[in-house]
Amino acid sequence: MFAHAFVRNAYLAGTFIALASGCVGWFVVAxxxxxxxxxxSHVAFVGAxxxxxxxxxxxxxxxxxxxxxxxxxGALGGRGRLDDAAIGTVxxxxxxxxxxxxxxxxxxxxxxxGVTTANxxxxxxxxxxxxxxxxxxxIALGVxxxxxxxxxxxLLTTIDAEQAAARGVPVRLLGLxxxxxxxxxxxEGTQAVGAxxxxxxxxxxxxxxHRLTANPYAGVAISSLIAVAATWGGLALSYAISSLPPSxxxxxxxxxxFAIAALIARVSARRPGWGPPS
Amino acid sequence: MSVNPSLKFDLIxxxxxLFAFPFMVHALEAGTIVAVFAAAVGWYxxxxxxxxxxxxxxxxxxxxxxxxxxxGLPVSLGYYLACGxxxxxxxxxxxxxTRGFGSETAVIGAVQTVGLAAGYLFLSLNSAILxxxxxxxxxxxxxxxxxxxxxxxxxxxxxxxxxxxGARPLLFSTVDxxxxxxSGIPVAVLDVLFxxxxxxxxxxxSQIxxxxxxxxxxxxxxxxxxxxxxxxxxGLLLGILFALLVVWLxxxxxxxxxxxxxxxxxxFAFAVYVIARLIGSRR
Numbered sequence: 039m040f041a042h043a044f045v046r047n048a049y050l051a052g053t054f055i056a057l058a059s060g061c062v063g064w065f066v067v068a069x070x071x072x073x074x075x076x077x078x079s080h081v082a083f084v085g086a087x088x089x090x091x092x093x094x095x096x097x098x099x100x101x102x103x104x105x106x107x108x109x110x111x112g113a114l115g116g117r118g119r120l121d122d123a124a125i126g127t128v129x130x131x132x133x134x135x136x137x138x139x140x141x142x143x144x145x146x147x148x149x150x151x152g153v154t155t156a157n158x159x160x161x162x163x164x165x166x167x168x169x170x171x172x173x174x175x176x177i178a179l180g181v182x183x184x185x186x187x188x189x190x191x192x193l194l195t196t197i198d199a200e201q202a203a204a205r206g207v208p209v210r211l212l213g214l215x216x217x218x219x220x221x222x223x224x225x226e227g228t229q230a231v232g233a234x235x236x237x238x239x240x241x242x243x244x245x246x247x248h249r250l251t252a253n254p255y256a257g258v259a260i261s262s263l264i265a266v267a268a269t270w271g272g273l274a275l276s277y278a279i280s281s282l283p284p285s286x287x288x289x290x291x292x293x294x295x296f297a298i299a300a301l302i303a304r305v306s307a308r309r310p311g312w313g314p315p316s
Numbered sequence: 317m318s319v320n321p322s323l324k325f326d327l328i329x330x331x332x333x334l335f336a337f338p339f340m341v342h343a344l345e346a347g348t349i350v351a352v353f354a355a356a357v358g359w360y361x362x363x364x365x366x367x368x369x370x371x372x373x374x375x376x377x378x379x380x381x382x383x384x385x386x387x388g389l390p391v392s393l394g395y396y397l398a399c400g401x402x403x404x405x406x407x408x409x410x411x412x413x414t415r416g417f418g419s420e421t422a423v424i425g426a427v428q429t430v431g432l433a434a435g436y437l438f439l440s441l442n443s444a445i446l447x448x449x450x451x452x453x454x455x456x457x458x459x460x461x462x463x464x465x466x467x468x469x470x471x472x473x474x475x476x477x478x479x480x481x482g483a484r485p486l487l488f489s490t491v492d493x494x495x496x497x498x499s500g501i502p503v504a505v506l507d508v509l510f511x512x513x514x515x516x517x518x519x520x521x522s523q524i525x526x527x528x529x530x531x532x533x534x535x536x537x538x539x540x541x542x543x544x545x546x547x548x549x550x551g552l553l554l555g556i557l558f559a560l561l562v563v564w565l566x567x568x569x570x571x572x573x574x575x576x577x578x579x580x581x582x583x584f585a586f587a588v589y590v591i592a593r594l595i596g597s598r599r
Contacts, residue, residue, distance in 0.1 A: 072421040073368040076428070122367040123539035127589045130532040134582025137529070141576045160436050234375075234432045241425025248422060283440045289433035296426050 039277055048163045048230075048284070051171035052269040054178035055230050056239060059223050060265030061182050063244035064258045065216055068196050073122050074111055074217060075240050077129040078224040081107045083233035084136035085225070086158035091139050096158075100225040107132070108221035112214035161232030161285050163273070174226055181222050182262075188212065193254050231285040239265050242292035246299035268292035334568055342460045346468055347563040350521045351533055353472040355559035356479060357517040359538035359552045360510065364490050367535055368421060369406055372428040373515050374530040376402040377522040379435030386442045392467075392523060399515035402427055407508035460524060471520045475513060486510060487548055529578045533559050536585035543589075543596035558588050 039045055066075055082104050089099025107128070114124060140155060157165075166174065185192070194202040195209045203209045220240075227236030247261035272288030335341055361370045376398040384394025405427050479486075489496035489503045497503045522530045537558035541551045566581035 067422045067425075070421050072425045073371075076368065076371060076425065122365055123362045123535055123542070124589075124593075126367040126371065126531055126535040127539055127586055130529065130536060131582045131586035133529060134532065134579045134586075137576050137578035137582075141574075141579075232436075235429055235436070237425050238429030238433065241422045241429065245422025245426055281441055283436055286433040286437040286440075289429050293426050293430045293433075296422070 039274070043168060044164050044166075045273070045277060047166045047168055047171035048273055049270070051166050051174040051178075051230055052163055052273055052288075053266055054175040054182075055223070055226050056265035056269040057262050058178040058181045058185075059227060059236065059239040060243045060262035061185050061258055062216070062219050062223050063240035063265070064247055064254075064261040065185070065192060065196060066220055066240060067244040067248055068254075069216065071216075071220075072237070072241055073125055074108075075220050075224065076237050077111070077125050078104050078108060078221050079228070079233045079236050080129050080136075081132050082224045082228040082236075083158045084132050084139065086228060086233070087136055087139045087143065087155065091143050097225070097229070100228055101222070103132075104221040104225045105218060108217040109214065112210075112217045157232070158228060159232050159234050160283065161228065161230050161235065163230040163284050166229065170229070174229060177222065178226050181219050181226075185216075185219055186258075188215070189255070189258070192216065231288055235285045235289050238289040238292055239268075242289070242296040243268065246296040249296075249299040249303040264292065264295045268295060330572075334571060339459070340567075340571060342462060342465055343567055344564070345465045346460045346524045347567055348560065349465070349468050349472050350524050351537075351559035351563040352556050353476060354517055354521050354530070354533040355537045355555040356476060356552060357514055358534040358559075359541065359555045360479075360486060360490065361514060362535060362538045362542055363487075364510070366511075366514070368424050369511065370514055370518065370534055371531055372406070372424050372431075373399050373402055373511075373518045374522055374534070375428055375527055376431045376515075377519060377527045379431045379438060380519070382435045382438035382442065386438045392519075395519040395523060396516070398431065399519040400512060402431060403511040403515035404508070407511045464523065468520055468524070471516065475516050475520075479513060482506070482509070525581070526578060529582060532578075532582040532585040533563065536582075536589045537562060540589045540592035543592040558585075558592075562588060 040049075063075075066072055082100050085099040085101075085103030086096050087099075088103065089096045092099070110128075111125065114121075191202065191207045192212055192215075194205070194207055195212050199209050223240070224233070224236050227233075227239060231239060243261045243264035244257075246264055247257040250260055251257050268291035269288050271291045273284055275287040275291075276282045276284035335344075358370070361367060377395045380394035380396070380398030381391050382394075383389075383398065384391050406424055485496070485501045486506055488499075489501050489506050493503055518530055518534070521533065525533065538551070538555035540558050541555035544554060545551050562581055562584045565584050566577055569575075569580040569584075570577040
C-alpha cells in the first residue's frame with residue numbers, strides 16, 4: 039500500500055490534519071462553539087469555489103475567506119457568547135454567494151464546475167501532491183503546537199472567563215485565537231476530507247474525549263489520538279474497498295469511536311467505582 | 317429559455333410577465349408556502365437557540381435523497397425519513413446529556429457529519445445521479461410541479477396546526493424551562509416533538525430551496541423579527557412577513573436576471589437581518 043506516492047501523501051497530510059483537528063476540536067466542543075466550525079467549513083467551500091472562479095490557487099481562497107470570517111465572528115462575538123442566529127444568517131448569505139460563484143464558474147467556460155464543487159465539498163485526499171501534503175502537514179503541526187503552547191490560559195478562559203479576565207489572561211485575544219485556529223483547521227481539512235466533512239473530525243473525537251474524561255490534558259490527548267486513528271483506519275479501509283470514499287470511511291470510524299465512548303460513559307455512570315471519574 | 321425576460325420598470329407589465337409562465341406561478345406558490353411555514357417554525361428555533369440543530373436537519377436531506385435514489389424509494393420519502401431519524405437521534409441526546417460542558421453540540425456535529433458521509437457514500441455507490449448534486453444542494457425552485465405544491469400545502473397546514481396547538485406550552489418551556497417543568501409541562505417530550513416538527517419543515521422546504529439554502533428562510537427572517545420585537549405574536553407575524561418579502565423579491569429578481577435564486581434569497585435575507593439589527597441596536 040505504501041509503495042504508492044499518493045497513499046504516502048494522504049497519510050502524511052491526513053495524520054497532521056487529524057492531530058490539529060482533534061486538538062482544536064476539544065476546545066471548540068468545550069466552548070460550545072461547534073456551530074462556528076460548521077459555519078467556517080461552509081465558508082471554506084465558498085472560498086475554494088471563489089478561487090476557482092478568479093483563477094488563483096484553491097488554498098489562497100480557502101485560507102483568505104475562512105480567516106476573514108473567523109476574525110469577523112470574533113469581532114461580532116466580542117467577550118460574550120456568539121449569537122447562533124447571527125452565525126446562521128452570515129453563513130447562509132456566504133453560501134448564497136457560493137451558489138452565484140458556481141453559476142459563474144459553469145458559464146465561464148473554465149469547465150470542471152462539477153468536479154471543483156464535489157472536491158471542495160467532499161475532499162480529494164488521494165490527489166494531494168507531495169509538496170502540497172508537506173505544506174498541509176507543516177501548517178497543521180504549527181496550529182497544534184500553538185494551541186498546546188497556550189493550553190493553560192485557554193482552559194482558564196474556557197471554564198471561567200470572568201476569573202481568567204480578573205487574573206489578567208487576555209480573554210478576547212484567546213477567543214479570537216481559537217477561532218483563527220479553527221479557521222486554519224477547516225481550510226486545511228477542506229483539502230483532505232472536504233468542507234462538509236471536516237466537522238466530523240472536529241466534533242466526533244472531541245465528543246468522545248469529553249465523555250471519557252473530565253481531565254483536560256487527557257481529553258486533548260484522547261481526542262487527537264482518536265482523530266489520528268480514525269484517519270489511518272479510514273485511509274486503509276478506503277484503499278482496500280475501492281467504492282468506499284476515504285472521507286466517508288474516516289468519518290464513519292470517528293463517529294463509531296464517539297458512539298462507543300458514549301456507551302462506555304453510560305455504563306460507567308450506572309456502575310459506580312468503575313471507569314473514569316465524572 | 318427561449319424568451320428573454322427584461323425589466324420594463326412598469327409595475328403592471330412586469331408583474332404580468334412574472335406570472336406569464338406556469339413554472340413561475342408554481343415557484344411563487346411554493347415559495348409563499350415555504351416562507352410562511354419555515355418562518356413560523358424558525359421563530360421558535362431561533363428563540364430556542366437551536367440553529368445548529370436546524371442546520372444539521374437541513375443537511376440530512378442530502379443522505380435522504382441519495383439513499384432513496386440508491387435503493388429505489390421516492391426521493392421525497394427519503395428526505396422525510398432521514399430528517400426524522402436525525403431529529404430523533406438528536407432528541408435522545410438532549411434529554412440524556414446532563415453533563416453539559418458542550419457535549420450536546422458535539423452530538424449534533426457528529427450526527428451531521430455521519431449523515432453527510434453516508435450521503436457521499438451513497439452517491440459514490442450510485443454514480444448515475446452525481447450530476448444532480450448541485451440541484452440537490454442548491455435547489456430547483458424553478459422546476460416545481462403542481463403536485464409538489466399541493467403536497468407542500470397539505471404538510472404545511474397540518475404542521476402549522478400542530479404548532480398552533482402546542483404554541484403556548486412550547487413558548488413557556490422555551491422561555492423558562494424549569495418553571496414549565498415544575499408546572500407540569502412535559503418539557504422533554506416537547507423537545508423531541510419540536511425537533512420532529514423542525515425536521516418536517518426542513519424536509520418539505522429543502523425540496524424547493526435546496527439543502528444548503530433552507531437556512532436563509534429558516535433563520536434570518538425570524539432572527540430579524542426578534543431584533544425588532546420581543547412580543548411573541550408580533551414577532552412571529554413579522555418573521556413571516558420578512559420571509560415572504562425575501563422569497564418573493566428573490567424569485568422576481570432571479571427571473572429578470574441571469575443570477576440564481578439562491579443568491580438573491582440569501583442576500584435579501586442577510587440585508588433584512590442587518591437592517592433589523594441596526595434598528596434594534598439603536599433603540
